[in-house]
Structure formats: C-alpha cells, structure tokens
Amino acid sequence: MINYNPKEWFTFIFRIHKADTVRKLFPMFIALSIYSALIAWLELEVWKLSANSEIKNISLMHGLLGFVISLLLVFRTNTAYDRWWEGRRQWGTLVNSSRNLAMKLQAMLPGTNTEARAYFKVMIPNYAFALKNHLRKTFNPDEFQPVPGEGPVSLDPEKHIPNQLAQQLMNKTMELYRKNQLTGEQLIVLNNELQSFTEVCGACERIKNTPIPFSYSVFIKKFIFFYIMTMPFGYVFSLGYLIIPMVVFIFFVLASLELIAEEIEDPFGKDANDLPVDTMSNNIRLHVSELL
Amino acid sequence: MINYNPKEWFTFIFRIHKADTVRKLFPMFIALSIYSALIAWLELEVWKLSANSEIKNISLMHGLLGFVISLLLVFRTNTAYDRWWEGRRQWGTLVNSSRNLAMKLQAMLPGTNTEARAYFKVMIPNYAFALKNHLRKTFNPDEFQPVPGEGPVSLDPEKHIPNQLAQQLMNKTMELYRKNQLTGEQLIVLNNELQSFTEVCGACERIKNTPIPFSYSVFIKKFIFFYIMTMPFGYVFSLGYLIIPMVVFIFFVLASLELIAEEIEDPFGKDANDLPVDTMSNNIRLHVSELL
C-alpha cells in the first residue's frame, strides 16, 4: 500500500504514479485516438456525410445508456471496495486476536512458566506470516521464528500451512489445560481468540478466491467496449476532430474504474493499492513480543 | 463457477462464452430486429409520417424513465449479488467451522482415542457433501465416506439429510462428554462449531427458497418489455433504420442485467456463475483429513 497524504492535490494531479491507470491505459489511448481520427476522417472527408445524417443521432443512445453504465461501474466499484475493506477488517481481527491472546496468556499463565510464554511469543506472530504467504501462494519458511530450545517450526509444505500452525497453537493450549496450567474457565475465555485465527484465514481465502461473478465481469467489459467504439460515429458531427480527446477521456474514466476495481478486488498481493500485510505481520510480531 | 483472469480484456470482449447472455438473448435479438425494422418501414415508407409528428416525441418518455429503469436494475443487481455473496459467506462459515471443529477435537481428545478421531475425520466432510446435494435437491449417498469399522452412513432418504448428519455429530460429541473424554468446558468451547452447521444449512435454504418478491420480478420484466417495445416508435425519426442495432443493444443491456441477476440469485446450482460448492466440499474433506 502506498502511504500518501490525501491533501496534496497538485502532486496527485500532475504526477503520473506507478499505480496510475493512465500508465496502464496509455497504449489504448493511442489506439483509440487513431481509431477515432479514422472514423472522423471517413465520415467528414471521405464520405462527406451531412450533419443531418441519421448517423449523428447514434449519440442519443449514448445519452440513454450513460446512466446505466455509470451505475454499473459504481456497483463494480462498491463491490471491489467492499472486498478490499473486508480484507482489511479481517487482518484487523487477526491483529486484535493476536494481541488479546498474548495479553490473556501473559496474565493467566503461572509466573514461572516461561517456556509457554516463549512458545506463544514466537508462534502467534508466525501465524500472521504463514497467512500472508499462504494468500500469496508462496511458502517462505525463513520468515518463521523458531521456538527457543526447539528446532525450526515443523511444517509439511504440502499441506495447508496456516491450518498446521493453528493446530499447534490449539494443541499447546489444550496441553496447558491438561497440565492444570490453565483452568477450565480460562480455556473458555481463550476460545474466541483461538478460533478466530482460522476464521480470518477462511475469510481471506474467500475474498481471494471469489472474484465478482464471471457474467458481470464479461458484461461490464463488453458494455464499455461497445459504448466507446460506437461513440465517434455520432459525435463526430458535433465535435469534428475534437472527438479524439473526448473519446480518450471518457474511455479513461470508464476503464479506470474497471481497472482499479480489478486491482483492489484481490487485496493481498504486492500491488500499489494492496493492503500492507507485510507491515501488519511485522507489527503483530513487535507487539506480541512487547507483551509476552 | 468459472475461474477466470479478470485482466484479459480482449478474450472477454470478443469470445462468446457459454454463460454469456448474448447467447441466451440471441433469438430475442432477431425478433426485435424484425419488429424494429417493421415499425421503421411502416412509419417511414408506408405511412410516410413527418419528422414533426407527435409520435417522434414519444422518445421524451424514454428519457424521463431511463433513470427509473436504470435504478431499478441496479437494485435488482444489488439484491441478487448480495444473495450470491451471502451464499459464499455461509459456505465460508462451513469451511471455518469444519476446520475449527477438527482442530479442536484433535487437540482435546485423549491421544489414545483414535476411534473418535476417525469418526469425525469422515463425518465432518460428509456434512458438506450432504448440504451440497440437499441444496441441489438430489440425494447422492455415494459421495459419503463410511466411518471405518462401521457400515455406510445410516440415513433415511425421506427425511432431511443434513439434519440427520448434524444430529449424529451432536450425538457423538455428547457421548464423548458423557464418557469423560471431553470436559464440560471443552463442550462449551465446541458449541459454536457444532451449532453453526445447522445455521449454515438454514441460511442456504433461505437464500435458495426466497427469490426477490414476485411483484418486483413481474414489474421489472413488464417495465423492460414496454420500454423496449415502444422505443422504435419515437426514435425512428431520428435514426431511420439505425434504430435496429440501437434497440437491440439497449435490450441487450437491460435484459442482460435481469438475466444475470436471475442466474446468480440461486448460487448453489451448476451454472457457470454458481458458487464452487463441489470444490469447497472437496477442500473440506482434504483439510479435515490433514488435521485429524
């Protein structure tokens, strides 16, 4: 995620940032300019169509459908943003559960049990790193810290990684309960946090693996395409060669909304707009180690 | 569900996919073309109506109502999408509960109790398959795995299948509690997951059995129909025979939104846009068997 100051308007407007849709759409801008110029040249200079031609009135259609396409793009924007924000909320839950679990264990465990504290100090943050890499479909065991006095975290890379870590946290807690280091009531008090790890993992997998239904994705793209491609035919009579910047600008607006939506829909990658999951994982490690 | 890469614009725009509404609406496109051509021919060449005719101004109505129909279709789209997404969330909850239940039992059960572990390893995923088939109104006992050492899962196909499986999971858990394999506090900790199976089932039945109120469904279809059928009368004077592609394209946009909404409203089938419940059921089986 890019950290930015939303109040610096001028740098926003004039700099072309790496994540800017202008950059990605630039080749299309060129192609559309040539296409519009060609239509204008044909209609105005080759076929010399009169401004009373019925072709001019194709622009009536663009007026009527302008409303539908705007609403559709706002629907698209809303659903993409909702996923992005839900992804952020889920990671927020992970942060909260990690902190609360650490605090509760710190307060519950007998003062002498330094071994269990050391275990959770390492393993709670490891879960965040495991989830981060799992959502990026990578396996990066270097990011795990080993439990002091034990070897590196034992994991089977062929199996679901976050599940294995959650299982180990669960096992350790139940073992403490069996050894009377935790009472039954304390176990109940820890339950929320313990189960929330796997719930966050499931929710993030859901966001990642379920884009907007295929039909909407196809439909919106087809709609933008035909809307833009038919635009020069009618408007050339009013605008002459000014049609070129107009078509490009309208395409920029419509396509940007679709492009940004595509980018933020899967918020766990390393794109400029993605969530700062690396930073959050490091913060979990920092804060848990302050507590335990 | 179709897995697709939302960034491949060109294949989207030019290929006509199986789930594409263009395919379904094609006969209507032909019929509408003939109808529009007929109106145009009658008005322009048979009756030779003047462009100052009052009939031309029927298009004023299309302008005024264009807002309403767009907003209605967006309302339709939103409600259908919300069901689809809620269906996905419910199955996400099923995934989470299956995993958490497996993890908790793995950690709670005495190490010697391999029989109970084998039981849940088989029966938790069986619930997902039962729910999947129940929502498709089929009964497919072949998809159930038998509990090792017992015969096939005993089920009465006349009764509610998922309820029977949830009952068996509940019975087994209470039996373990009575036999002191689980303590009272552990029972409380397992409660969330145990009751969530039936809650997911109820929510999915609700989504499946409650389409948008009948009156809205009728009203939107009537509205689209009259809106499109009256469109050629007025616009013919501005557009001539260009009215044909214009009516077809506007119909494509409006009817596609209604068609896609109808399709995703019931997300548990086998349509191209439906949720990947088969894959999710298999994943539950895979992940639970990794854990227990």
Next chain:
Amino acid sequence: MINYNPKEWFTFIFRIHKADTVRKLFPMFIALSIYSALIAWLELEVWKLSANSEIKNISLMHGLLGFVISLLLVFRTNTAYDRWWEGRRQWGTLVNSSRNLAMKLQAMLPGTNTEARAYFKVMIPNYAFALKNHLRKTFNPDEFQPVPGEGPVSLDPEKHIPNQLAQQLMNKTMELYRKNQLTGEQLIVLNNELQSFTEVCGACERIKNTPIPFSYSVFIKKFIFFYIMTMPFGYVFSLGYLIIPMVVFIFFVLASLELIAEEIEDPFGKDANDLPVDTMSNNIRLHVSELL
C-alpha cells in the same frame, strides 16, 4: 408467497396476476386518462395555446425533478425490501434455533427421558405457530399440538402468547437442570437457542409495527401526485393526445414502486408477496418431529 419460476418471461409480461399492481391501479388509469385528455383538449382545441407558450416549458421541471423522484422511490424500495428480507432472516433464525434446540436436547437428554423429548417435540413447533398468529393479530389455539399425556397447552389468550410459550420452554429446561437431567455446561450450550425465540419475536414485532416514518410516506405520495398531475400541461404540446398513454405509463411505474413497497413492508400477512410463514411453521414441526 407466490412460488414462481423467474425465467418464464412471457407469462410474466402478458398475464395480469392477482398481485399485479396493474389490477390495483386500473381505476386510477381510467381517471388519469380522462384528466389528461381533458387538459389536452382544453389546451389544444379550446384555448388553442401556441406551441411556443411558456406552459410548454413546465416540462423542464419534470426533467429536473425526474432524478429526485427516481432516487426517492429507490430509497423507498430499498427500505421496504430490507424489512421483508430481515423478516425472512428472522424466521430463518427461528428455523435454525428450533432445529438446533431439538438436536441438542436429543443428544443431551438421558436416553430414558422420553417424556421430556415428547414435550419439546410438541412445544418447539408450537412456538412458531404462536408467533405466526401473533404477528397476524389472531389467536388460533387449534394449531397447537397438545403435549402427550397432558391436556391442551395452557395459555391465557389475554396475555402475550409467544412470551407464555417461551416461558414454558425456559421453565422446562431449568427444571431438567435442577433435576440433574442436564448439567450446568449443557445449560450454557442451550442458552443461545432458548433466548433466540424471544429475540425473533421482538424483531418481527419491530418490523411489523414500524413502517417508514410518516413524513416520508406523505412526502413521496404528495410528490408523485403533483409530478403526475402537472405532467400533461407541458407535454401536451409535444405529444398531443399521445400524452394519455404516456402519463398512464409513467404513473404506472411510479405508483407501482410505492404500492409494492407498501405491500412487502409488512411481510407477515397473507398477501401474495408475503413470506411463507405458514409453510415455514409446518416445516419446523416436520423437522423437529424427525429429530426428537
């Protein structure tokens, strides 16, 4: 609720269903036709107003306000639909709680306690019937099943019926706890379901008794009325006697949205669009009796 196949477009469009707003609005269509014809006749043939008259430009106002009225009706539609859907969700919760309570009791109660099982088998579904009739402001004791070995359910028809049934379920559960048929932990596990009955009842009463604020209801009706009644004045000059079908169609669209919203806002009645609470009550009885 009408069960319908949302994909049968043609029957939808051409048949006039019992719940159709066309049927309810028909007298108004006649009245509006006469009114519009009268205005048209006066302006065009009696007063012979010129098409350059300032009266023609009243239609500018309809253009400006078309947007506001559309958005208001969508707001109306959304709030009405949300109540309808929340009503459905609440009944879904009742279904889930009834099933889960039956399952849990079946698993918890000692195998020998057939009397308590018989009690809950009858009384859990009775709650759904009590709630259904309570929401319809009727009292229908014939729909209650008696507890085997006891007389008919003892109820004071002057008092709040669902509360009395919920109290009896609560009393029975606490009695079982006092008699050591249920342990303390099992009581905690049953708590969610027991309290959800009364929560569903309260939520349904809330939906039923709280229509959209009076001011909005008045305002939307006044707005539609003046919008429609002033419409012929300006548009007559463009449309001549075609104003009659246009005004009727626009009125049909605007008034239908308000009418449907009024109907689904209170979803517990017996209207065509209301929720299938009878069916749901019967299903609760069926499924609970399969379980216990």
Next chain:
Amino acid sequence: MINYNPKEWFTFIFRIHKADTVRKLFPMFIALSIYSALIAWLELEVWKLSANSEIKNISLMHGLLGFVISLLLVFRTNTAYDRWWEGRRQWGTLVNSSRNLAMKLQAMLPGTNTEARAYFKVMIPNYAFALKNHLRKTFNPDEFQPVPGEGPVSLDPEKHIPNQLAQQLMNKTMELYRKNQLTGEQLIVLNNELQSFTEVCGACERIKNTPIPFSYSVFIKKFIFFYIMTMPFGYVFSLGYLIIPMVVFIFFVLASLELIAEEIEDPFGKDANDLPVDTMSNNIRLHVSELL
C-alpha cells in the same frame, strides 16, 4: 410516532398534517414567490432582456448540478433514516433483553423466592423509563414504580440515571449468586441480558449526540440555497411568471428532504416522526409483569 395506514393515499395527498413539511416551509414559499416574481418582472419587463441572452443559459448549470444535489439529498436521507432505524433496533433489543431476563429469572429462581421476583418485576421496566427520560434530558421519578416493601427507588438525580439502575440490577443478581439462589452457570446465562441494558443506553446516546458531520450539514444547506436562488435567473425566459410555482415546488422537494432528515435524525423526542418510546416503555412494563 403517528400510526397511519399507508394505503390511504387521498387523505395523505390532500390533508396537511401537523408534521407536514408544507406547514413548516410555508413562510419560505411566500418569500420565494415574491423573490421569483421580482426577478421575472425585472428581467422581462424592466430590463427587457432578450431570450437569447446569456443569462438564460444559467439553467445549464442547474441541469449539470441536478444530479449532485439529488444524490446528496439521498445520502442525507439514508444516513438520517439509518439512525432512526438503528434507534428502533436498539429499543427492540431493550424489549428483548427485558423479556428474556424476566423469563430466565422466573425459570431460574427457586419457587419460594417471591421477593427477588417482585424486585425484578419492578426494576426491569424502570430501566426502560429511566432510559426514555434520560434521552429526553428530563428526570421524571414519578414514572418509576417502587419495589414492594421498600421505599421509592433510591437515585441521585445528579448522576447518570440509567447507569444507577443498571448497577442495581447487576448488584441484585450478584447478590442472588452469592446467596446460592443462582448457580455459576445460570449467572453466565444471564450475562447477555444484564450487559445489554448499558449497551442499548450507550448506543442511543451515540445516536442522539452525533448528528451528521457539521460540514455536510452546512454544505447541503448552502448548496440548496444557491441552487434555488439562482434558478429564476435562467428559467424566467422559458417559463415567464410560471417560474413562481416551479421554484416553489422544487424548493419544497429539496428542503422537505433536508427537513425530514433533520427531524428523524434524533428519534427519541416527541415529534410526530419520533419513535414510540413511551408506548414501548409501557409495553415492557406490561409484558414483564405478565411474566414475573
């Protein structure tokens, strides 16, 4: 709250109700009429501006901004309605918790403990009255019922009243637990209801004390004002003196939406659109006394 039958259209349209915005805006209607007439007289008869004047085209701006103002007012309407509806939901929670607490205590307390039953029968409804008056910033001790055998409820009117009552309910419950009239598991079962009283109070205070951000409130009012005041300048050329009713009607629509939003935003007062908190408090007293 006014109880009304939403289906009586005609009384709605023609009667001017007490809560009607027409009544409140009437002085503004007069002022605006005079203002518009003045502008029209100046432009048409004093300065005799030609209809080709550039001033006429000011109306282009009203067309462009018509979208924005409509969308803003819908945003305003939605946020105000959401608060009103959340206020209603919170009071619904109070009703549910009061009932459930009464039911649970009735079932849990030993049959002989009539003193505790009498205590809660009086004190649970007292909380609802305390909250009602607290939200109206009044203190009305006459509405409290005294506990039988004790004097009037002891309260310090300088301190937060609902907190004191919630504390007394909490104290009584813990005392029963210490005296073994309630078991530990029963205490856990009562926890939800006991803490929900204070949660409802906090949520209602939040709704009451947090209107829409100041900047939006200012901005919407400034926008409406300039939009309306500049309207006659351009439209006079098309509408002549018909500008007067048009400006008044558009002002009626825009200002009504803002006025209604202001009124329902704080839903706990005694306005016509406010929630029926008096009725709800009395119902809580009625239903709790039926139960305990």
Next chain:
Amino acid sequence: MINYNPKEWFTFIFRIHKADTVRKLFPMFIALSIYSALIAWLELEVWKLSANSEIKNISLMHGLLGFVISLLLVFRTNTAYDRWWEGRRQWGTLVNSSRNLAMKLQAMLPGTNTEARAYFKVMIPNYAFALKNHLRKTFNPDEFQPVPGEGPVSLDPEKHIPNQLAQQLMNKTMELYRKNQLTGEQLIVLNNELQSFTEVCGACERIKNTPIPFSYSVFIKKFIFFYIMTMPFGYVFSLGYLIIPMVVFIFFVLASLELIAEEIEDPFGKDANDLPVDTMSNNIRLHVSELL
C-alpha cells in the same frame, strides 16, 4: 466536533464558519476565475470563435460525464462517512465496555475489597485517554490519574501504550481470580469487556491508518481537475463571462465533497468535524467514578 443546531438554516447559509470549505477553497476560486475569464476573453474577443464552432460541443462531454463524477463523489462521501461513523461506534463500544466493566466489578468484588475498586476506578478511564493520545500519535502522561497508594502509572513510552494498559487491567483481573476474589464464572462474565478494549484500539488504528485506496484518491482528483479545467472551453459560447461564477460554483460543489471526505476520513484528530474523543474520555472518567 462542533455542536450545532441543525435547524438554524440562516446562520448556516450566510456565515462562513472556520471549518467551511469556502474558506479553504477561496484561493482556488480566485485562480479559477482568472483562468475562466482568460479563456472567455481569448475565445470571444481575441479569436472571435463563432458559436457554431465545434469547441462549443465540448460541453456534450460534461453532460455525459456529469453523472459519473456525481456517483463517484457520492461513493467517496459514503466511504468517508462510514469510517467516521464506525469510529464513533467503536468509541461507543469503549464507553459501553468501560461502564459495564465498572458495574460488574462493583457488583462482583467482595464489599471489603476497596483497593481493587480504587484500582479499576482509575485504570479503566486511563485506557480511554491512552487510546485518544495514541490515535493522535502523542504521549501525554499527565492525563493519566495515578492509582491511589501507588506511584504514577508505569509505562514504557517506547512501546504500544494502550496495550500496556490493557495488559495491566487483564493482569489485575486474573490476579483477583487467582486470589479467589472472583470466581471462574465471574471471570467468564468479565471476558467480553476485557477483550473489547483491545478490539476497539485495533479498529480505530485500522480506520486511522487505512485511507481510501490510493488509486481512487488520485483518480477522483484527476477527474475533478480535468472536468473543471475543460469546462470553460465549451460553455463560454452559451454563457459569456457568466462562465466565471458558474465554473467557480461547480468547482465549489465538487471540491467541497472531496475536501469534506478527506477531513472526516480520519475522525480522531482535532478538526472541526472530528469526533469529540476528548469529551468522551472525560465522560468515561466521570461515569466510571460514579459507579465504582
């Protein structure tokens, strides 16, 4: 936060408040006026472009895109408002948890334990002050009250402050449990409140640190800029020098929405529109000290 009476329209409209966007945008108004005047002068008096020029029709684009920009700004407004309101809800939760925790402890602790009461009376409100300053990235130990009989609150200013306070509350509670001042069931009853402190902190950090995705922020600003800067070109032919106030007013509307959204998006500062977190912290101290 400014406390205001939303019904005083006239002061709203004519006074220019400190938080008013008019004040912030004033330099831009001047610049835009000069720019528009320049364009008008060039087109009308230097180049003497005819009103039939194609440049006039650039305004077609502004009509088509007016809708998109309006919807985008409403999307922006909604997301910013949602954060502001969620921030308020989170602080409401903090108020509720503080009160409920105080009430519960007051009722649970043995009457003789004045030391623990004094501890929580001071430390619960300290958490609110810690969170307030943490969200403003300041550390202000003067706002903490010391525990009677102990020195000032011991905190490491290099570490996460609210976490340290939450840890101390947790430690104290577990210590009371270990010393049998609280039973196991009472510990379970206190769990909700204890964990909610850290959950509120996490949620507020999330709101503060996650502005709307960078791409939307850039895109909206670029869109407004080009929309406004191209506006004079086309509209000059209809409006002459009246273009100047029109461009300024439209810019005022569009930029105000973006500016207000930026301001309320981070609601924990000291801006005019920010949440009254100082007042809320003081109220928590007041109410908790009334209770304990």
